[in-house]
Amino acid sequence: MRPFVRSLLLGLLLTLVGALGDAGAQTPAPPPAVIEGNIYSVIYVEVMPTSAADGVALLKRYREATRKEDGNLRCEVVQRIGQPHQLVVVAAWKDQATFEAHRKGATETDMREKIAAIRNAPTDERVHTGLAVGPIDAKPAMGAVYVVTHVDVIPPRKDDGVAAVKQLADDSRKGDGNLRFEVVQQTNRPNHFTVVEIWKDAKAIDVHSMAATTRLFRDKLAPATGALYDERMYKAVD
Template sequence: MPRLLFFLLSTVIASSNFGPQGRADAPVDATVYGVTYVEVMPSSRAAATAALKQFRDASRKQEGCLRLDVFEQIGRPAHFAIIESWRDQQAFDARDAVQKKLLDTLQPIRVSDYDQRPYKPLTVGSAAPAANSQAISVVAHADFVAAPQAPALLKRLAEASRREEGNVRFDVLQHMMRANHFTVVETWQNQKALDAHAAAAHTKQHRDELHSITGSPLDERVYKAVE
């Protein structure tokens, strides 16, 4: 009897790992992303840049850090963005000590709050090759109202964009707590590649489709990586 009971329990547990059609459920991607906007006084730009670079370098040495990049907005000095990805929530939380040092440095020179937003991956490309010094990055935020088709549209845009010449990165992230909010992170080898992407037929088509369901204007900012 104990053997029979063990067999039945094992069968139930094994079956629970499969979906309704008997297929194994896809593994859940536990990667945690952070998108942070930082604005400091123009006179403190150099101090902020140094602090952000120290934070970047220290974070990259932390266990579980997959990637962390710091950008400065083109045409708006002293406006920065941090895009980071971590293995899981535990790794993300473990870098709080490193982040606290950055926050302490920024506190007396900041113009606005440290605007950090938590995300999960919607569609992320393969590891990107190293960008050159001419690379241009774009961080765009969009939210949609009652638009269940938005994720599929964004995925199609990402897939088509990754095939374009000069694309380095094209990731779409979904807000952890507001499922209708997304951030698109893209990097192009140079301005010419970005301009060609903006004029591409598929880009215009997807933008038109997305524009009809957005809850607010697309917040798109262009950056250069902080070296």
Template sequence: MNVRPTADADVVDGQEDSGRKDSPVAKTADSEPWKRVPLCRLAHFLLGLVILPSSLGGHIHAQAPADAARYAVSYVEVMPSARAAALAAFKPYRDTSRREDGYVRFDLLEQVGRPGHFAIVELWKDQKAFDAHGMAAHAKQLRDRLQSIRLSDYDQRPYKALTVAAATAVGSGQALHVVAHVDTVGGGQTDAPGLLTRLAEASRTEQGCLRFDVLQHTMRANHFTVIEIWSSRKALDAHAAAPHTRQYRDTLQPMSGSPLDERLYKSVELGAREALLERAPRDQQS
């Protein structure tokens, strides 16, 4: 069937459709070439656009922070003799949290050389999920169980992402975690986000860097927490001596509101199977 537009009517196979004088010019397959592309090919093309970036490069690549995501970094110290009791309290808390809507990640860390000094890093999908978690019975039960053995209050701090990167290979038992708290004063409140972002971008290119994320306090914009994972002590020492690290510290010093609080941790596994599940995508867990 041949279709050709006329000035004031549609003509189909030489027959005028006089009842459609005001209709738009008839469209052909040639006027909308995308209609000739099979849907399966279009789907494969779009999928390729998603997959291709993941196959390029060997460094950690920064991701645009999901503005809705919420982090919680908590600190608690318990009596060294009560370490086992603390772990027994953390495990059901972690397991139950994993089943909540909006749960993304849970990391339990213990300070190197200081048994019973823990840091808990949690990631929740959004503020709603984080708030619901805070009201959950198992969240209250954790604090109740720690109450009689703690040496300090359960200090939980809420954050949003300033700059985060895609997860890389899981660190071995030799991996070292660093949690650093940074607060700035004066003009540093404006300059600090850029300074920390540049540090993160440079550090992610280093050999042995498994994670380098910078979080910003949700209520105090001049407070930040830096979370790092290094494959070994050698990699961490090389990072400390790197030119961009030294430049960062020199620039930070005059704008810092307190001495840099940097603590070294090791990951605490709450069971081998649970550790593997913890690092698997949420929809693959059983």
């Protein structure tokens, strides 16, 4: 091929590639999908052990302010039993719009700024949709024990994980002493779930852990899990 022809073809090719690139650049990215239904958020907070009381006081103020916001359905603060500097904020929102408004608002930003000054680790927020949830207004009894568990299954086994945690929720709500049993699914990683349980006392949790249905769930989950099944017990912050 003559040098002139080769140069001409190369020029045409580069022009075509540039045109395709410009067309792609001019095409706006699709907007993120709108999440339908209630939003469930779980925020893990770990402050310095010497600042546990300050962390509790700060999150209590945050809880009370959040409950007054438009679209908030529930906001609870729980403190880990045996590790009082570890706390979790569990909240439910009417929809994505009210949740996003809260995230951008003064209540949220003020809490995060103040927690940053006393934290041991960055706050870790997980955003979910409901997968197997009960009445949104279910309230615990005095002295109740919360259990919060993050469940991670490998992506190819997501559907198996969904089926397993939904069955666990159905079975567990029938257990003696259960006050609430919710399974929510992360919006950005649908193979990750958070299980939030409330039981009347620690004995009820022990009985539940030994139930045939619970042990069957653990057997089914074991080959599909992507991380340690880490159950953590908490008490509600008054």
